[in-house]
Structure formats: C-alpha cells, structure tokens
Amino acid sequence: xxxxxxxxxxxxxxxxxxxxxxxxxxxxxxxxxxxxxxxxxxxxxxxxxxxxxxxxxxxxxxxxxxxxxxxxxxxxxxxxxxxxxxxxxxxxxxxxxxxxxxxxxxxxxxxxxxxxxxxxxxxxxxxxxxxxxx
Amino acid sequence: xxxxxxxxxxxxxxxxxxxxxxxxxxxxxxxxxxxxxxxxxxxxxxxxxxxxxxxxxxx
Numbered sequence: 096x097x098x099x100x101x102x103x104x105x106x107x108x109x110x111x112x113x114x115x116x117x118x119x120x121x122x123x124x125x126x127x128x129x130x131x132x133x134x135x136x137x138x139x140x141x142x143x144x145x146x147x148x149x150x151x152x153x154x155x156x157x158x159x160x161x162x163x164x165x166x167x168x169x170x171x172x173x174x175x176x177x178x179x180x181x182x183x184x185x186x187x188x189x190x191x192x193x194x195x196x197x198x199x200x201x202x203x204x205x206x207x208x209x210x211x212x213x214x215x216x217x218x219x220x221x222x223x224x225x226x227x228x229x
Numbered sequence: 230x231x232x233x234x235x236x237x238x239x240x241x242x243x244x245x246x247x248x249x250x251x252x253x254x255x256x257x258x259x260x261x262x263x264x265x266x267x268x269x270x271x272x273x274x275x276x277x278x279x280x281x282x283x284x285x286x287x288x
Binding site: 098099101103115121125127128129131151153156158159160165166167168169170171172173174175177178179180181182183184185186187188189190191192193194195196197198199200201202203204205206207208209210212214 | 236242260268270
C-alpha cells in the first residue's frame with residue numbers, strides 16, 4: 096500500500112510537551128485526544144479552582160463525522176518514490192499534537208477546549224483611568 | 230466513485246513552524262485516512278466581569 100519514502104534533511108523542535116509526539120518512521124494508527132479547561136482569572140493570587148470536565152457540555156457532545164454515501168475506489172501511482180523536505184524547525188509541539196515523518200495508516204485527532212475568563216470589575220475601571228492619564 | 234492519483238515529484242524546501250498545538254497534526258508522508266475534530270468554547274458568558282465568584286458549573 097505504502098510506496099513513498101519521506102526524506103527529511105533535518106528536524107528540530109525546542110519543546111515537545113503535554114503528551115505530544117515526534118514520530119519518525121511508519122505508523123499504523125495515531126489516535127490523539129486533548130481536553131483542556133483554560134481558566135484566566137485577574138487576581139493577585141491564583142489558587143486551585145474546583146472545576147471538572149463533566150460540568151461542561153463541550154466535553155460531552157459527540158463529534159460529528161461526515162458520512163460516506165458511496166464507495167470510493169482509489170488508485171495511487173507514485174512515479175517518484177520520494178517526498179523530499181529540507182530543514183524543519185518547529186518551536187513548540189503541544190497538547191497531544193503529532194509531528195510525523197513517514198507513512199501512516201489511519202489518523203484520528205480530537206481537541207476540546209473550554210475557555211473561561213474572570214475579570215473583577217473594580218480593577219478593570221482603575222486600569223482604564225491609569226491608561227487615560229498616560 | 231473512481232479516484233485516481235498520480236504522484237510526481239514532491240520537493241519542499243525548509244519549513245519553519247511556530248507551533249503545532251491542540252491535537253494538531255503535521256505529517257510528511259502518505260496516509261490512508263485522517264479524521265480531525267476540534268471544539269473551542271469561549272462564549273460571552275465565559276467573560277465574567279464583576280465580584281469574585283467561584284467558577285460555577287455550566288449546564
């Protein structure tokens with residue numbers, strides 16, 4: 096099935112974090128999943144917040160995958176057996192992301208992020224005053 | 230449906246990426262199937278301006 100070979104001159108990444116992967120070589124299956132609660136709070140202290148994924152709809156709703164209504168017969172002919180790439184420089188790979196060199200069978204990736212911001216009113220007003228004085 | 234693909238030469242120069250994040254995928258190679266899904270929720274209600282209240286569960 097696979098016939099092309101990926102040729103990369105060099106690959107460099109500063110950070111690979113939060114269950115991310117840098118995969119070099121053929122893979123049969125990749126299944127990535129990332130859930131995140133991003134809480135921004137304007138406060139002098141940021142203690143622990145008692146929130147859970149189950150409290151939010153975004154982590155429960157099923158993902159929609161378009162349906163295939165007719166069979167697709169695919170045929171590939173690779174007249175050039177190489178995929179050539181020069182130098183790759185990636186600053187950061189994060190949150191269950193995958194950077195891969197090589198052929199892959201099936202890939203499924205999912206990401207769900209809930210963003211919450213909390214801003215106190217009083218601090219906001221004083222900041223506007225400060226900026227107008229400048 | 231018939232889908233015929235002929236891959237001729239594929240040569241790419243240097244690649245510079247700032248970030249690959251939130252279950253994103255950067256791949257050099259052939260792949261049979263790819264399924265990507267992403268949900269990002271930052272509704273107006275998520276901006277709470279007012280007195281401090283603990284982050285409350287949403288319905």
